[in-house]
Amino acid sequence: MAKVTIKNLYKRYGKVEAVKGINLECEDKEFLCLLGPSGCGKSSTLRMIAGLEDITSGEITIDGVRVNNIHPSKRDIAMVFETYALYPHKTVFKNMSYPLRIRKLSKSEILTRVQRAAEILEITDLMDRYPRELSGGQKQRVAIGRAIVRNPKVFLMDEPISHLDAKLRAHMRGELKHLQKELSQTFIYVTHDQLEAMSMADRIAVMNHGLLQQYDSPHNIFNQPANQFVAGFVGDPPMNFIECILTVEDGWKLKHDEFELSLEDKVQQKVQAQTPQFSGALNVTLGIRPESITIKREKTKPNEIAGQVYITEPLGSDLIVDVTVGQERLKIKTTSSFEGDRGAKVFLEMVPDKIHLFDAQTSKSLM
Template identity: 55%
Template sequence: MATVTIRNVWKYYNQTPAVKDLNLTCPDGSFVSILGPSGCGKSSTMRMLAGLEHISAGDILFDDVRINDLAPKDRDVAMVFENYALYPHKTVFENIANPLRLRKASEATIKDRVNGAAKLLEISHLLDRRPSELSGGQKQRVAIGRAIVREPKLFLFDEPIAHLDAKLRAHMRGEIKHLQKTLGTTMIYVTHDQLEALSMADYIAVMHDGELQQWGTPSEIFNHPVNAWVAGFVGEPAMNFVTAEIRGGGDGVTLKHANFEIPLLASQVGKLNGAAQAGTARMGVRPDALTISMTRPDGPAITGVIFVNELLGGDMLVEVQLQDVRMRVKTSTDFAGKPGETCWLTVNREKWHVFDAGDGHAYF
């Protein structure tokens, strides 16, 4: 177990920076998820932690010990690879036993620990097989078994469940989280799936273009995104963005658009920091912070035309056409509106966001 500190770390591939000035502190025993789209530098960060990639600049510390120049074998980390990277010429038992054998554990310890890990992961009946005889989910369990069979300082999971089918993935999310809590080892989990990060992690580091965008708990990331990019990346269905004009000043500030004019709450006006003069801003509302009705509501509302209804099983997602954009609203399945009909959307102003029209940082 260890506290992992990443301090001003850069990674260059030739002249191209892949990770830019990254600063992170993962508390001992925490489950940290590095979240971002392809090419955001999350895998490079993980590979630098594992020692598979040279660190171009900056320091990585495990418990205040600088490990930049240590070989992977001396870092005492365990890693689960995206494509499992099992040894095809070894049995499942030998695959899991490999880290112990390389550390010259006694035969009794090996047997004991491998059986223990296999039991935990429910793969005891597979120990004599070879990786080619396993299904994707089983391979993934073996890969995790290989990581947990000894007690490393740090677990590194590189999109370990990305290749599983949706149902198994949902199941493994719970399993992995439970496993981490049981073992209590610090875990860094790289994923591009915001749902995985939100549902599993204690802390999420959102990365984009090699830069850390936001660090926080899943609830902070989801409810208080620091910029429009994070807000748009996290959450499914994605947040709606509408560019609107900021009207007024002092206490009575409204957002004005061809389809609506909605005043800000009194507590939110101050957060604009005088950006009212800037003219335009981007309003961000999640689909579940909107209420749709076919009759004109009392308060301020957005007027639009229903474009399409999508049934999502328990909910219904309605796409509403505004003058320049479409907004998506989550509603109940008994919603009776038909495409082409006019409707009104009420915004839950406790849960909306206003971002700067230029750099996209969040006012609130």
């Protein structure tokens, strides 16, 4: 059992307020990702859970026990860093067994635990090598192995694979997710890479400027972002945003210099539920993901928006088309069979139920 609860957590470094009142509950056996841009307070939060950093105010509990003043070594957690922090003059076996030797476990117990961890990580044949004889991915496995042998209640990982090359990173994502299910332990994992968080986490805590923006499943983070920041942070290429005016004069419409869109009943109902007082006009930001826009060479429906191809970016099976609509530039994800050179006239259809609307002032979702 290892449930981690964070209540009203603050971290100040002198004048810098790095974490500003975070509340989170990570369930036992859950894979939680802390996701956000550089400097948003992810590492500070993780280091306070680990006990490597003092808590300015607030409370952290592990299985109901307040750990604020408990020494890191007594919290029963293991932390894996981006820099593997392996001992260069010790073999892989010695590196992995080190935490057990300092705890004075018996030789046979040490051997069993290291072997088991090495099997899980598929590094049994590397036991006699030195760190300098290992690839980046292998070193990272050894560092994780050293955490596994201790059998901690909670694994904390701070960008453990962010410096590996793209192919190895993609491989390690699958491996880490598999490992977490295999060990059936609580993982709290820090990353600034939305793809990592989306592909591995049970739940994602999106942070920005020391504040929690949304804490939800990857599906809901992607499909029901709470605000414009979350919407723009997940997804690649990112969501397109267009400033519009929402009016209800003659039916619910989005008005823009270049186009006018009637909103579907479903969208209307959602917005109405969020803004019951609304009548007249409201400044909003329309959000639409590149994959939720259909691009064509001929106009076939009234709701379609005219634009011009700015540039195309072929990605193998997919094609990203940059289209200008007046002063706006939109990205559309389509298949490689689309044909349209620079300057070609095109028509865009936004998939009606994939539209997001944000309050232009507060940037909160209106849906």
